[in-house]
Amino acid sequence: MNCIVIDDEDTARAIVGHLVDNHPNIELLDSFNSAINAIKYLNEHSVDLVFLDIHMPMFTGFDFIRTIKNPPKIILTTSDKNFALEAFEYECIVDYFMKPITQQRFDKGVEKAIATQKDTAATFDSPVPDEAIDDLYVNIDRRLVKIDIPSINLVQAKGDYIFLKTADKNYMVHSTLKKIEDKLPQDAFLKVHRSYVINTRKIIDIEDNSVLIGKDVIPVSRSNRAELLRRLHCL
Amino acid sequence: MNEIPNLTYITKLSNGNKSFEKSLLNIIKKELPREVEAYQLHLHDGDFIKIAEDVHKINHKIKILGLEKGCKIAEKYRMGLSEKSLKLKTDFEGILTSMLLFIERV
Numbered sequence: 001m002n003c004i005v006i007d008d009e010d011t012a013r014a015i016v017g018h019l020v021d022n023h024p025n026i027e028l029l030d031s032f033n034s035a036i037n038a039i040k041y042l043n044e045h046s047v048d049l050v051f052l053d054i055h056m057p058m059f060t061g062f063d064f065i066r067t068i069k070n071p072p073k074i075i076l077t078t079s080d081k082n083f084a085l086e087a088f089e090y091e092c093i094v095d096y097f098m099k100p101i102t103q104q105r106f107d108k109g110v111e112k113a114i115a116t117q118k119d120t121a122a123t124f125d126s127p128v129p130d131e132a133i134d135d136l137y138v139n140i141d142r143r144l145v146k147i148d149i150p151s152i153n154l155v156q157a158k159g160d161y162i163f164l165k166t167a168d169k170n171y172m173v174h175s176t177l178k179k180i181e182d183k184l185p186q187d188a189f190l191k192v193h194r195s196y197v198i199n200t201r202k203i204i205d206i207e208d209n210s211v212l213i214g215k216d217v218i219p220v221s222r223s224n225r226a227e228l229l230r231r232l233h234c235l
Numbered sequence: 236m237n238e239i240p241n242l243t244y245i246t247k248l249s250n251g252n253k254s255f256e257k258s259l260l261n262i263i264k265k266e267l268p269r270e271v272e273a274y275q276l277h278l279h280d281g282d283f284i285k286i287a288e289d290v291h292k293i294n295h296k297i298k299i300l301g302l303e304k305g306c307k308i309a310e311k312y313r314m315g316l317s318e319k320s321l322k323l324k325t326d327f328e329g330i331l332t333s334m335l336l337f338i339e340r341v
Contacts, residue, residue: 009292010266011259011299018248018255055291079295100244100299 001114002046005031006038006064007053007077012099016051016077019106026110035064036142043179047072049113051097054078054087058142065090067137067144073113077101136183138164138173147171150188153202153213155180157195165216192220192228200231237329240300240337264338267296271331278324287316290327297330300337305330 003026005016013031020028029047032038036059038050052074054061061078065071071092076083079099087093094116095109137144151166157177164171164180173180181189181197191197192211196218204212209225211218220228242256249256274289294309308330312323 009295010262012295014259014262015248018252018259022250055288057288079291079298099295100248103248103250 001025001048001110001117002027002029003049003051004029004038004041004047005051006033006035006056006061007031007051008033008056009053012053012077015101016106019101019103022103023107023110025114035059035061035067036139036144039064039067039137039144040139042068042072048117049094049110050074051077054083055080059144062086065092073116075109075113136180138171138175140171140173145171149184150199150201152184152189152199154199154216154218155184155197165214167214190224190228190231192218192224194221200228203232206232237333238302238304240302240334242341243301244299260338260341263296263299267293267334267338270296271335274331283316283319287313290316293331296334300334302330302334 003020005013005020005028007013007016010033013033017028017031020026026049029045030041032041035052035056041047050072052061052064054076055078061076062083065074071090073094074090074092075095075097076087076093077097077099081098083096087096094113097105097109134149136147136149138147139145147164147166151168153165153167155177156163156165158172160174162173162175162177162180164173177191177195177197181191184197188199188201189197190200198211198213198218202213204214206212206220206228209220209222211220211228245256245259249259270289270293274286274293277285277289290309290313294306294313297305297309308323308326312327315322
């Protein structure tokens with residue numbers, strides 16, 4: 001089983017790191033002093049277990065849990081027992097460690113997490129149907145902003161950023177077209193050009209090698225045109 | 236009688252790993268003064284929410300250094316701060332002083 005640690009306190013991260021080192025069945029992948037940085041990591045890596053501090057400035061442990069769609073197993077680490085009740089409202093939370101954590105208590109919690117790992121794996125193996133995912137969180141100015149996927153008209157690559165255009169708002173996000181393409185439902189979104197992914201349901205018309213979405217004329221490369229036409233319900 | 240900070244927790248946690256003990260103490264030596272500084276700054280600003288957060292964070296180190304009574308004082312102080320009370324300020328700051336002196340010497 002692999003894990004990450006999220007805690008804004010250096011001392012706490014060092015302690016959990018040491019406890020992990022002393023456990024034969026768990027491997028530490030990385031440590032984060034902020035939950036936002038950890039979310040970025042989780043988007044790109046498969047993580048089995050998160051040791052998560054609740055009290056963190058700006059973005060708390062509970063904010064973290066509420067933000068991620070399919071959270072891995074989580075063990076909360078806190079100095080405050082008052083959160084215990086709220087903690088167990090979340091199915092992903094397998095245990096609740098009071099700081100400072102002892103090796104004995106740590107081992108017990110990890111064994112509990114390992115015992116539930118099979119269930120977690122099963123959850124991850126079952127793909128969530130595209131239609132079930134209706135929103136996407138993007139990192140803008142250190143905030144995770146929720147975007148309603150069906151409202152997205154198009155995504156344009158702009159250097160190290162992507163320009164995300166919805167029906168009523170535009171967003172500049174530090175990411176790649178490939179990454180967002182992987183997150184969007186394939187039945188609605190299509191890469192029509194090396195710099196554009198469009199929502200095919202928002203197409204107004206198609207002319208030669210371009211499509212009109214809202215007021216934007218989007219180029220369609222020759223290689224993608226056939227797939228685009230195949231997707232459309234043409235008479 | 237005032238409690239004296241100790242290394243009981245750290246020693247037990249390290250299970251004889253002296254290198255870890257040293258490394259953890261070095262982290263505490265760097266982090267605790269920063270946290271105390273933040274506490275003092277927020278106290279100066281009269282930002283009770285931030286002061287309470289600082290006290291909460293420092294309380295972890297109070298526990299790590301084995302100050303059981305100190306931990307209870309810090310918790311009561313933090314609860315008082317939510318009502319803008321500084322009643323246990325002197326007691327809490329006495330704990331901070333003893334911790335800072337202790338980590339300087341170990």
